[in-house]
Each structure stands twice: as C-alpha cells, then as structure tokens.
Amino acid sequence: LIRTLVDGPDDLAAARKVQSGFKVSGPKVERPPAYLERDAEPEAYFANARALLAADPPRAEDAAFIQRSAGLLTEGPFDRAAMAAGVAQARAIAKLASGRVAFVNGWSYPKPNLGYHGTDYGYRAIVALQGLGALPVAEAMYMKAAGDNNSGLFNGDGLYRLTLPARLPLDGFWSLSMYEATPDGQYFFADNPIDRYAIGDRTPGLKRNADGSLDLWISRTDPGGERSANWLPAPKAGPFSMTLRTYLPRAELLDGRFRFDPIVQVPA
Template sequence: MNRREALTALAAIGAVPAARAHAAAGDLKAAAREAWLYGLPLIEMATTRARALTGRAAGVPAGLNRFGHARTLAGPAARGVTTPNNDTLYSSAWIDLTRGPLTLTLPRAGERYFSVAGMNMFTDNDFVLGTRTSGGGGGRFRILGPGQPGSGPDVVRLTTPHGWLLSRILVDGPDDLPAVHALQAQLAIAGPAVTPSAATYADRRAPAPAYFASVADLLRSDPPPGTDAALFARIAPLGLSGQGGFDAKRFGPAEVAEIEAGVAEARAALQAIRPGAAVQGWTYPRSNLGFFGQDYSLRAAVALGGLAALPGAEAMYMNPVGDRGRMFTGPGPYVMRFAAGGLPPVDAFWSLTMYEAMPDGQFFLTENPIRRYAIGDRTPTLTKNADGSLDLWIARSDPGGERTGNWLPAPAQGPFTVSFRAYLPRPELMDGRYRLPPITAA
C-alpha cells in the first residue's frame, strides 16, 4: 500500500470500535502527548527545508530539485542540522515529485566513501545509493514518487511526494577538498521545474493549536502509511487524522489546557528517550534506526537529536554513558583506550566527534583552540602507545606532551557529549561481538 492509498484505510478509522471508545473517553492529554511526538519528524523536516529554501542553510540554494553543496567541513557555525559530522562534505537537495519523477546522476567516486540517502518526510531512509549499494562507478537513477509507474535496477522510490536527498562524500583532510568539490560538481538532478510552496509551518516550540494545525497541513501534503492507522485511532480525541484534519476552534479553554499539558509531557518524555541499549559505556543504536516503522518515540528523538541518521548497514552512531546520562560535566581529562589490535572494524572510516549541548536537546560542534572537532582513523597526529594500544584524550584543556596529538578538545565550560561514528560497519560491530572501550576519567 502506498501513502496515497493509505487515505482510504485511514478514512475507515471512525468505524474502528477502539477508536470510538477512545474518543468517547476523551483523553485529550494522552492523545496530544502521542500526537505531538508523532508530528515532530514532519515539523523538523519542514523547518530544515524552510531554512534551505530561504537561503538560511549554508551551501544550499533557495530552490527545489537541485543540489546545494557545502564546500568546507562542518564547524561550530554549522547550526542548520543537529549533530553534523566533520568527516564528509554534504550536498543537499529538497525534492518535489508531484510534477513527475526525477533523474539523479551520481559521480564516479571509486574507492572513496560516498552516499546519497533519500529520506521521506517522516525521516525514513527509503533508499541509500553509493559505495555500499550501487558501488563507486556512478550512474543515473530514476526517483519515483507514490503511485508513479516504473521499475528496474535503476529505479528507486520515495514513499512521500516530497523528501530530502542528502549526500555525504568522505574528505581526507584539507588538501583533499578540491577532489571532493569535483565529485560534488557531478551530482545532478533533472526533472520538472517546481516552484517552492509559500506555505509556512510552526516549529516545535509553537503553542499546541498552531503546532497541530501545521502537522495537519503536512499530513495533507505527505500522507502517512496505512500502517499508522492504529495511531490515528488512539489520538482520535484530538481530531488529527491521516487526512490532515484538525480544528482547534472546537476546543474550549479547559480542553486546550489539557492538550497543552499533554504536549508538555511529550516534551519531557522526549528528553528521556534513548536510541538503544547501553553496553559497557556506550549506547548502541536500535536495528530500526533510519527506518523506524511504528517506533514513533525513537523517530521523534532522532528527529530532534540526530536528524537524517543513516540506517545501520550504512553507518552506526554510538553515544556514550557520561557523568549525567549522555553528558559529561567534569573538567577531564577523560580517556578512551583501544587495546592493541582492537580498533573498530569498519570498511569505510570511524571518528569521534565533540558536541556542546544546547538547552533544547540539540548538539553542535564547539569552538576550540586547535580547531579540531573530530578525531579518528584519518587524523594524522594520532600516535599509538608502545604496546600498540591507542588512547584518545578528551579534555577541556590541552593534556600536553604526546597526548596533544590524540586530544579531542571539549568546551571550556558547560555540558558536552561525543558521538562515535562507524561507516560501513563490519558484521562483528553490527551484531555486538565487538564493543567500543568506555570513556573513563583519567
């Protein structure tokens, strides 16, 4: 069932006994809580798209169905998308398939890591092209939208009429930038011209009535799958349907207060959602990261703290167990010690990236005196110990001596966290036979 066909299934919700019973109970707070989390990925995608189409996102042109390119690696000024990486150059295109399919041209990247992820408006990766899937030889692919006919090895499909293409190309230091720019220049989209909509949407900070009105508009533009019908049955008291229906005027002041209370609970719950299980000092991603199914809580948490996360076969993202949840608050130094022969098993690259924590739960790169925002297998100053082990030093100030070359600077003050990325992880990392060493106070 495609998303447009889902409308028929969702229209039948009113006949579902559970939906009628829930509506009769009138549990607005519970409905608002679940609906707010469900709508957050749509809102975050719309907010990120608006930044791009108004020229507020660096390296992205104000237009649909064309790529904009970041020409330098992300730094502290990159605040358009939470948890940016400092390993790859991004190329980004917001696409509209309502006028017909698009043709995507990929560059010949050879052995260099390269990917283009096609995300629907619910943040699922409907497809990933590149090193792992289509190879490094480049080529042309047809992107089809819901209900558009076509099949074959050069066809990929987006399950919503609108979406986001995000390319990542590995950069091996500053001297490698011209070669990556040449690859970016080969990325292209061809297809019908589309004028961006003038519609505006509320952001996640908006009052509940404005927020849900925007979610309703986004659901009309990009219908949900039929598999979400049970959720719409549960939130029936709110009047938010899969067809986008929502009428704030039918609620009195007391009911609006109840809805706002549910939204407040959702905001609080969002901060407590963990993307996976903690094992030996690290939280490992759930298997459904990047294609979430009906795991609406995880989808919402990732939309806030890691929008555009790739599926596990493409990349694994590990978060540490710090002094306070994911956060580190002490002065350090902290150390992450890999035993001899115990570096992460990957077929592309690995890195450890530093982030300062924002009050709203987002994370961004942080200023530091040596302008090092990540450390990993391509860092030229890394030095192993005499026994072959490797120490990564995490500290607010230079740990000094031979440790400086292995130093990942932390913010001078305030809470911080790190993210460990493993691109094209090998089976032993994916299935848990290999575990990262913990970060401990030195």
C-alpha cells in the same frame, strides 16, 4: 542522508565538487506547504501538520497513529493550554527516554531499526530531537558514550581517555565527535582553540602506541606533550557528550561480538 567524506582541508574543493554532482529525482508534484519549526505555537503547528498531511498522505502503516491523533488533525477549536501542556509532556517523555539508554561497557549501541523506524514513533522522536536523522546500521553505527554515572553526559574538568584497538571491524571510517549539551536535550558543536570538533582515522598527525592501538585524550584544556596530537577538546564549561561513529560496520560489530572499551577518567 548523504554523507561526503572530506579527507582534510586540502580535500575540501574536491568534496564540494562531489556534492555538486548529487542529483535527487522523483515524480513531479505540487510544491508542499512550508513547514513550521518545532518551537512554533501548538495551534499553528498542528494546523501546519494538517496541511502537510493533505499534501503528502501518510503510509498505510501509519493509519492507526493517524486515527488516534484524529482530534488534533481536525479544524478545532482547541484548548490552547491543553495543547501546550501536551507538547511539553511529549518533550519531557522524549528527553526522559533518551536518558534511559542501556549502556554496554560504557557505550549505547543503536537499535536494529535505526534509520527504518517504521511505527516506532518514540525512537524516531528521540533521533529527531538529538540528531535530526540517522543512517541505517548497515551503513553507520552511532554509539553514545555513557558519560559520568551512566548519565550520557560528562561534567568533569579533568582528563578522559578512550583507547581504540589497532584495527576496528569496519570497512569505512570512524570518528569521535564532541557535543555541548543543552538543557532541552539537544547537542551542538562547541568552539575550541584548535577548531577540532571530531577526531578520527582521517585526522592528520595522530600518534599510535607501539602495538598500533590509539589513545584519544578528552579534556577542556590541552593535555600537553605528545597527548596534544590526539586531543579532542571539550567545551570550556558545562556538560558534554560524545558520539562514536563507525561506517560500514562488519558483522561482529553489528551483532555485538565486538564491543568498544569505555571512556575512562585518568590522572592528568
């Protein structure tokens, strides 16, 4: 994953210039087969998987998994109903596993192997379902808020607050992103009246407290007054989720000596 920091709207042209300068190179090979989307019919999906595996053989560490999956990676014939049931079961397992996250003081912290999943296929599936991909923790740490009742989701129509200390243990930047939750466990940005989908140290006009700490306000409607400058809009309706990202985290964040305060609901 390559991430380009855009320091506000005025920096967009320069960021695009940086992006156009990236080059990815590798050995010359035949173009791989086209891949199907995750919602493709199971029979077609696994036929596509066979073609992709033939074009790009798996690593040696995946041999055991490939052997266990040999039945699905042959030409068939297959029981279509059983395949559909298996796909549904896998999605349910991934969704259930993502809901069994351990929260520490209101946040879930990534496993050390994030970005280098190896044979931890369950963890990789959850990351693929919720975020497509992830950077390793030395580059970025992703913390998901516990939400209401440690569900990972917020449902309230009231006002929430996250207080951050004046200094965070990181050498990059940070952001708090808002996501609308879908019934199948995916998360997307939601339209809002100020076109703010995340708030972070590059957000212009943030108002800090006298001691340098920062109160971020989360609600479906503008909290008003001085709080508006630090407002992260929530979706107009339905459950939502928040992820806090820290880039180039320092040792005390990586090893758990530093923990964030939780997001709390407060009187409006």
